[in-house]
Amino acid sequence: MKAITIDEFGGPEVLTWTEVEDPVPAPGEVVVDVAASAVNRADVVQRVGLYPVPEGESPYPGLEVSGRISALGEGVTGRQVGDEVAALLTGGGYAQKVAVPAGQLLPVxxxxxxxxxxxxxxxVATVWSNVFMTAGLKEGETFLVHGGTGGIGTMAIQIAKAKGARVVTTVGGAEQAARARELGADLTVDYRTEDFAEHGPFDVVxxxxxxxxxxxxVRSLNADGRLVVIGLQAGLEAPLNLADLLFKRLSVFGTTLRSRPPEQKAxxxxxxxxxxxPLIESGAVRQVVDRSVPMAEAAEAHRIIEAGGHFGKLLLVNE
Incomplete structure (x- = not known):
């Protein structure tokens, strides 16, 4: 098969469409023939050398795919060759085939x-695990998501709105604000000209x-508010007045999805x-795809992501 490899860290040009060995399913895994993968910010961070691959996992980028099962590992039940699936990965999605633990499969x-x-x-797994399983967002609460027009933001707006929250999001400009409101955002804040903290308090960020x-x-959180940090685009360190945490009884969580063990992902x-x-199948939540790019042209997709201005996900398609 072919896969996108990273032979050295650097710019998008280091992504190379290369012949590699086919994956073999371990016990409890299946092999999926990849129809498409999606580009995530984590893939960019891996490409530049700041997001190490977990030990024993595929070195190829790509944290999610869709496709058809082509092989079953020992002990896999309830799945058949030919099933159409979507899959949450620890890596390896930028390829023609990928091995996946069966517990990380979803039906299309x-x-x-x-x-x-x-x-x-x-x-979806990022939003659900962080906003609902970790932060416990409830109906009637106010939710702020930063970056409302990216892959995470577009999904967070929709799911939180469908679950009865008031949704606020930061955006970059009037066009992005209009599109975020179309997805269900109650309020948009232009991060270039406004301070989002002035639009609080928020129950979950x-x-x-x-x-x-x-x-x-932290300053914008309501009493008993919860902050979940899942990205570090603006840096690794910041000052914090701990009195804000104590007097408002706040909770601050830092999480990643990729490094969780398979049983947690399952x-x-x-x-x-x-x-x-069920929300997706009813139309209450929909996938938001900016555009599709051939898998072999993953470098171009990374350039688009880094330039910004896209709305939703970029897909890499095997042709």
Whole structure:
């Protein structure tokens, strides 16, 4: 098969479409013939050398795919060769084939195309595990998500709104604000001209930015508020007044999805199947795809991601 390899860290040009060995399913795994993968910010961070591959996992980028099962490992039940699936991965999605633990598979939702389904597993699992399983967002609470027009943001807006929250998001400009409101955002805040903290208080904040956003995130939280930090685009460090945490009884969580053990990922995927897949199949939540790019041209997709301005996910398609 062929896969996108990273032979040295650097710019998008280091992504190379290369002949590699086919994956073999370990016990409890299946092999999926990949129809499409999706580009995540984590793939970019891996490419530049700041997001190491977990030990023993595929070195190829790609944290989610859709496709058809082509082989079953020992002990796999309830799956058949030919099943159309979407899958949450620890890596290896930028390829023609990938081995996946069976617990990380999802059926392709009714009404969603096989290729488009690749846009769902990572974003949905990230939002559900952090906003609902960790932060416990409840109906009637106010939720802030930073970066409302990216892959995570577009999904977070929709799921939180479908679950009865008031949704606020930061965006970059009037066009992005309009599109975020179309997805269900009650309020948009232009991060270039406004201070989002002035639009609080918020009960839950999902932060992909990190760095200097920490102090304002904490300051903007309601009593008993919860902040979940899942990205570090603005840096690794920031000052924090601990009195804010104490007097308002705040909780601050830092999480990643990729490094969780398979049993945790399987538990998240199970909840996604029962709690979010019905919302997708009913049309209350939809996949948001900016554009598709041939898998061999992954470097171009990374350039688009780094330039910004896209809306939703970019897909890499095997042709």
């Amino acid at each position: 939702p009714e009404g969603v195309g096989l290729v488009e389904a690749a846009s769902l597993p990572e974003a 999902l932060d992909i930015i990190g760095g200097q956003y920490l102090e304002r995130n 538990a998240i995927v199970s909840e996604v199947r029962s709690q979010v897949w």
